[in-house]
Amino acid sequence: xxxLLIGAILIASSAQAQQxxxxxxxxxxxxxxxxxxxxxxxxxGNGKKDRREKAVAGVAVSNGKAVVLTDAKGNYRLxxxxxxxxxxxxxxxxxxxLQENKLPKFYYNHKPAxxxxxxxxxxxxxxxxxxxxxxxxxxxxxESDVYTALVFGDPQPLNETELGYFDRGIVDEVSGIVxxxxxxxxxxxxxxxxxxxxxxxxxVWDDLNLQPKYIEVMKKIGLPWxxxxxxxxxxxxxxxxxxxDETFERNFGPATYxxxxxxxxxxxxxxxxxxxxxxxxxxxxxxxxxxxxxxxxDLKTVPKDKxxxxxxxxxxxxxxxxxxxxxxxxxxxxxxxxANTLTLSAHTHLQRNDLYTEKDGWHGAKPHxxxxxxxxxxxxxxxxxxxxxxxxxxxxxxxxxxxxxxxxNCNQYTINYKAAGHPAAYQIKLFAPKLAQQKRNSAGIxxxxxxxxxxxxxxxxxxxxxxxxMVWVDDADPLYLDALHKFDFTEVPLTGRRxxxxxxxxxxxxxxxxxxxxxxxxxxxxxxxxxxxKTYTEKISFGIN
Numbered sequence: 001x002x003x004l005l006i007g008a009i010l011i012a013s014s015a016q017a018q019q020x021x022x023x024x025x026x027x028x029x030x031x032x033x034x035x036x037x038x039x040x041x042x043x044x045g046n047g048k049k050d051r052r053e054k055a056v057a058g059v060a061v062s063n064g065k066a067v068v069l070t071d072a073k074g075n076y077r078l079x080x081x082x083x084x085x086x087x088x089x090x091x092x093x094x095x096x097x098l099q100e101n102k103l104p105k106f107y108y109n110h111k112p113a114x115x116x117x118x119x120x121x122x123x124x125x126x127x128x129x130x131x132x133x134x135x136x137x138x139x140x141x142x143e144s145d146v147y148t149a150l151v152f153g154d155p156q157p158l159n160e161t162e163l164g165y166f167d168r169g170i171v172d173e174v175s176g177i178v179x180x181x182x183x184x185x186x187x188x189x190x191x192x193x194x195x196x197x198x199x200x201x202x203x204v205w206d207d208l209n210l211q212p213k214y215i216e217v218m219k220k221i222g223l224p225w226x227x228x229x230x231x232x233x234x235x236x237x238x239x240x241x242x243x244x245d246e247t248f249e250r251n252f253g254p255a256t257y258x259x260x261x262x263x264x265x266x267x268x269x270x271x272x273x274x275x276x277x278x279x280x281x282x283x284x285x286x287x288x289x290x291x292x293x294x295x296x297x298d299l300k301t302v303p304k305d306k307x308x309x310x311x312x313x314x315x316x317x318x319x320x321x322x323x324x325x326x327x328x329x330x331x332x333x334x335x336x337x338x339a340n341t342l343t344l345s346a347h348t349h350l351q352r353n354d355l356y357t358e359k360d361g362w363h364g365a366k367p368h369x370x371x372x373x374x375x376x377x378x379x380x381x382x383x384x385x386x387x388x389x390x391x392x393x394x395x396x397x398x399x400x401x402x403x404x405x406x407x408x409n410c411n412q413y414t415i416n417y418k419a420a421g422h423p424a425a426y427q428i429k430l431f432a433p434k435l436a437q438q439k440r441n442s443a444g445i446x447x448x449x450x451x452x453x454x455x456x457x458x459x460x461x462x463x464x465x466x467x468x469x470m471v472w473v474d475d476a477d478p479l480y481l482d483a484l485h486k487f488d489f490t491e492v493p494l495t496g497r498r499x500x501x502x503x504x505x506x507x508x509x510x511x512x513x514x515x516x517x518x519x520x521x522x523x524x525x526x527x528x529x530x531x532x533x534k535t536y537t538e539k540i541s542f543g544i545n
Contacts, residue, residue, distance in 0.1 A: 032080070034078065037061075037134040039070045039088060056091075063080050082113070094138040104259075112128055115243075115247075123235070124246060147408055153349075170376045174403070201313030201346055202313065248270075267298065271287055286323060299335075308338045315346075316343060350374075350397045378391070379393050382498065430446065431448075446479075452530065458527070462522055462524055520544060
């Protein structure tokens with residue numbers, strides 16, 4: 001029996017590959033067998049290896065822990081247990097075949113008896129005996145070293161109504177974006193190829209029957225899509241973490257894997273430990289040992305000058321003991337030899353840019369950047385309905401709901417945040433009083449710079465005067481408070497659902513309105529510079545009496 005699938009390429013010696021294949025790695029419970037097959041170039045795209053189609057050497061294939069490379073004839077061998085996934089790592093310069101729903105085909109699920117039958121949501125059907133050959137197809141086709149990826153944080157629909165909000169409020173805005181970044185540059189003079197997308201977990205909100213419906217919505221975008229597992233995508237009946245992703249594996253494939261595109265290497269993780277190993281209740285941010293072993297084996301094959309991007313759901317930042325710091329340290333240590341790295345996460349329904357240094361256990365030559373992305377559902381689909389009948393759903397730190405463009409240029413990257421329903425240039429949200437007193441005035445102008453962090457530079461000028469610095473403040477966004485208070489003080493029902501209580505914003509600045517302004521209307525202009533050196537401006541008017 002021959003099974004035809006999909007593949008990838010990496011670099012290591014055949015001796016290392018054979019040593020890994022012959023090792024005693026345990027990837028799952030149950031008896032160990034040897035999975036074997038061939039990786040080949042599917043020149044005619046028919047999904048099977050024809051006689052004249054060439055094998056591809058040096059391609060990485062993994063069982064979720066060990067990583068081996070195909071030999072000169074494209075063959076691989078891997079130990080495998082009774083609950084495992086064999087997958088390939090897409091090499092630069094090749095494409096993966098896609099399912100009709102735009103999900104890549106790159107894995108074989110080996111569960112002879114299927115997922116546990118007692119789970120509420122359906123897992124993987126019994127796959128039967130291990131096939132004699134598990135083959136992976138690669139499609140020929142070049143790819144640019146300069147491209148863009150779409151990044152979605154938490155779609156997280158609770159039901160089909162909220163899935164419809166996500167569809168109309170986010171997906172419709174980016175559908176058909178394959179040939180260029182529509183709306184990235186308001187002057188339409190900077191178009192890059194959009195190669196693929198990544199969702200950073202919480203694809204749904206506990207109802208795993210919504211996952212196939214989410215997939216149907218997402219295929220409208222028209223891009224290959226990589227999905228990350230979130231804490232609301234789990235099988236809660238699982239008694240061990242390795243069984244918490246059974247429905248995810250049915251719908252999306254492995255929850256931890258890697259691929260290459262251009263000069264970048266991507267690793268996708270499930271970083272939710274469930275049940276929490278400390279008390280068997282709830283979940284904890286971190287990794288199983290086999291996941292970090294996979295990361296170690298995988299990165300041995302990646303040249304040190306590549307850009308390494310890791311994507312998962314729960315951020316590394318430590319709050320309320322939210323992350324296993326031992327796991328985080330090993331993660332940092334594995335990334336440290338690479339000069340160019342990035343972590344992508346979501347989960348918080350806030351937006352942050354964190355830089356890790358020596359005090360955090362990061363020992364790289366430059367700080368390690370974690371982009372904790374704003375979410376596509378915003379504040380869980382809350383707030384008043386907008387003109388298209390979708391909740392405004394501003395996040396608790398005042399960041400509008402939206403998505404990000406990750407721009408890759410060889411082994412360097414930049415990130416642009418796109419507020420849904422707004423022009424691409426909208427990067428700063430300003431608040432000023434409608435009318436401030438001229439004397440003994442304590443009012444201020446606030447700037448919420450969505451991609452900012454406390455050390456960002458923000459300046460302001462009044463009526464085209466001299467630029468003056470704004471002061472970073474640890475406070476709630478005043479416009480978010482205004483929207484919240486509207487719900488609390490209304491005497492008539494409002495559309496939508498009351499927003500959540502606010503969180504202090506990590507990218508908010510204030511400027512005290514001068515007491516020497518003349519009565520009448522005035523204009524404030526704010527300029528802000530992001531981590532990548534790009535400057536944005538925004539203006540607002542206010543009155544003095």
